[in-house]
Amino acid sequence: AQSVTQPDIHITVSEGASLELRCNYSYGATPYLFWYVQSPGQGLQLLLKYFSGDTLVQGIKGFEAEFKRSQSSFNLRKPSVHWSDAAEYFCAVIGRGSTLGRLYFGRGTQLTVWP
């Protein structure tokens, strides 16, 4: 069965520090991979996605993620965190050729940023 694991429920970092949010997936074949961000009381905004090609993908707001097939991972990184990055981050997958929108989400990682 397909699943998405975000092992860190809550992460706290200082402003200006680097950030890495972990995501591992279990799927029959390499799925499409996404990272979404959700600010309090808001909907989800797409940060970046991986479909194929270069395994290091760049997204909005200075985020990047690296796909590692051997580890079934798609970790999100940012070199220097800003206070406005405090939010909940969701990793998601969808199977290639799958019905649109049937995203499987991880349970999310809540990011707190200290000033």
Place this chain on the structure above:
Amino acid sequence: DAMVIQNPRYQVTQFGKPVTLSCSQTLNHNVMYWYQQKSSQAPKLLFHYYDKDFNNEADTPDNFQSRRPNTSFCFLDIRSPGLGDAAMYLCATSSGTNEKLFFGSGTQLSVL
């Protein structure tokens, strides 16, 4: 400018009293989705419309229904809300590829 609009922002209903949540879009996307997100959990897909074709997830309770009268609007009807249905309900749209989903800000439903 908001592209996926959900109303109301907060909805309070009574146990067993039918409630309708609405979603509208200005993107002219042909696919619309409803997700349920309970506190501290991942969003879960309830169903989606591809144009007028309705696609229900296998584990979506019968208590949840949906209507899409035209391209722009989609409604989520909860026939008899239970306490366990209290959640954030997210509407999303896409153009029919796996490229990107556009989410609304959600409706937070409380059941008293």
